[in-house]
Amino acid sequence: MNIFVVNSGSSSIKYQLFRWPAEQPICTGLVERLGLPDSVITHTVFGADEEAQQQQQLTLALPDHAAGLREVVQLLTAPKTGVIRDPADVRVIGHRVVHGGEKFAATTLIDAAVKAEIKRLFALAPLHNPANYLGIEVCEELFPQARQVAVFDTAFHQTMPEYAFRYALPAALYHEHGIRAYGFHGTSHKYVAGQAAAYLQNPAARLVTVHLGNGCSMAAVQAGRCLDTSMGFGPLSGLVMGTRSGDLDPSVIFHLVQQLGYSVDEVSALLNKRSGMLGLTGHSDMRDVGRAVAEGDTEATLALELYAYRIRKYLGAYAAVLGGLDAVVFTAGVGENDATVRRLACQGLAFLGVQVDEERNAVRSRELREISPAGAAVRVLVVPTNEELEIARQCAALLA
Numbered sequence: 001m002n003i004f005v006v007n008s009g010s011s012s013i014k015y016q017l018f019r020w021p022a023e024q025p026i027c028t029g030l031v032e033r034l035g036l037p038d039s040v041i042t043h044t045v046f047g048a049d050e051e052a053q054q055q056q057q058l059t060l061a062l063p064d065h066a067a068g069l070r071e072v073v074q075l076l077t078a079p080k081t082g083v084i085r086d087p088a089d090v091r092v093i094g095h096r097v098v099h100g101g102e103k104f105a106a107t108t109l110i111d112a113a114v115k116a117e118i119k120r121l122f123a124l125a126p127l128h129n130p131a132n133y134l135g136i137e138v139c140e141e142l143f144p145q146a147r148q149v150a151v152f153d154t155a156f157h158q159t160m161p162e163y164a165f166r167y168a169l170p171a172a173l174y175h176e177h178g179i180r181a182y183g184f185h186g187t188s189h190k191y192v193a194g195q196a197a198a199y200l201q202n203p204a205a206r207l208v209t210v211h212l213g214n215g216c217s218m219a220a221v222q223a224g225r226c227l228d229t230s231m232g233f234g235p236l237s238g239l240v241m242g243t244r245s246g247d248l249d250p251s252v253i254f255h256l257v258q259q260l261g262y263s264v265d266e267v268s269a270l271l272n273k274r275s276g277m278l279g280l281t282g283h284s285d286m287r288d289v290g291r292a293v294a295e296g297d298t299e300a301t302l303a304l305e306l307y308a309y310r311i312r313k314y315l316g317a318y319a320a321v322l323g324g325l326d327a328v329v330f331t332a333g334v335g336e337n338d339a340t341v342r343r344l345a346c347q348g349l350a351f352l353g354v355q356v357d358e359e360r361n362a363v364r365s366r367e368l369r370e371i372s373p374a375g376a377a378v379r380v381l382v383v384p385t386n387e388e389l390e391i392a393r394q395c396a397a398l399l400a
């Protein structure tokens, strides 16, 4: 059986096709710059052993997610270079859906009612849910024989206790309008927490998972259950991100609107798209920030300190939430690749038992690795995330 996984972001689509139950990736790819005249598809086909790869890159105008997915299906079924003969060879499609609200605490087979609920949640995740929804509709059209499954970013966080997910607002706003913290990146937090607990041979491990991609979030996880997470009602609170501000006193918003004349849409665009590392340094990509720091740019140096300081504060908070720590787990683009960020994020935490060994931290690898010194009280791990594999596993488990 083949399982196809679609991870539609606000301006990109990640996809992966697996042979199941072998969990063997057949091909993977990324569609970037959707909506621009020079969209790029990077499509990688794996050989019999996973290391043998063939990559092709296409630059073309893709106006939207529908056009992007259609092109991907062309690549999958191309007569010479394709990996399947017919769309009917794909029996299951797993979709990352960012916001599942309170209704969806588990992976769900998609039907008309589920689609309606995903649509109702557009207002809560305007950058993500519409793209996820479009991905579902296009796949229904292109793969009419396949079963479509939704895996929600919010689902893993549904175990948070009420005192952790509620805001101190009038209760009616929660009961009548669902205003509470939901948390995001749950598929990634769940996957890396599982990998870490298996590596530590401790199913009850108290873990802080630190997902640092374009969007960034942390979670306090005990025995595989989420107790708290840094994102809230939407994917905007908590850590400093590529273009999002993270935590901010809400009074700033009133000031922007009342004193500086911002419209609500302008505030939203500011906090979601023009803040974070981009706002502080002019660069949203941590590699560019790193280069600016190396060239002695003092604003970039400050931004990096601010980024790491925010992670450190949450590490301290989550040590308190968990009543102690067994491991800290770094993951996603920045967490897996940026040794400087990991070092700064753990700096000064030796009193908690958290330490990073310079030599181990400098090792570059795509494997799970330990970067704390031998015998450390708290293990610090780098665990590559694989949201697509986790989504495929959840689809397989649902349909078993």
Ligand SMILES: Nc1ncnc2c1ncn2[C@@H]1O[C@H](COP(=O)(O)OP(=O)(O)O)[C@@H](O)[C@H]1O
Pocket (backbone or CB within 6 Å): 212, 213, 214, 215, 242, 284, 285, 286, 287, 332, 333, 334, 337, 338
């Ligand atoms: N070698 C690297 N060093 C530092 N940062 C990196 C490196 N490779 C990727 N990144 C960072 O990872 C980010 C993307 O992470 P990723 O997990 O793919 O994000 P998303 O899924 O949110 O798009 C990039 O913006 C970049 O800052």
Ligand SMILES: CC(=O)OP(=O)(O)O
Pocket (backbone or CB within 6 Å): 009, 098, 128, 153, 184, 185, 213, 214, 215, 216, 235
């Ligand atoms: C929910 C979220 O922030 O996702 P991403 O990091 O993919 O933007």
Ligand SMILES: [Mg+2]
Pocket (backbone or CB within 6 Å): 213, 214
């Ligand atoms: Mg991501």
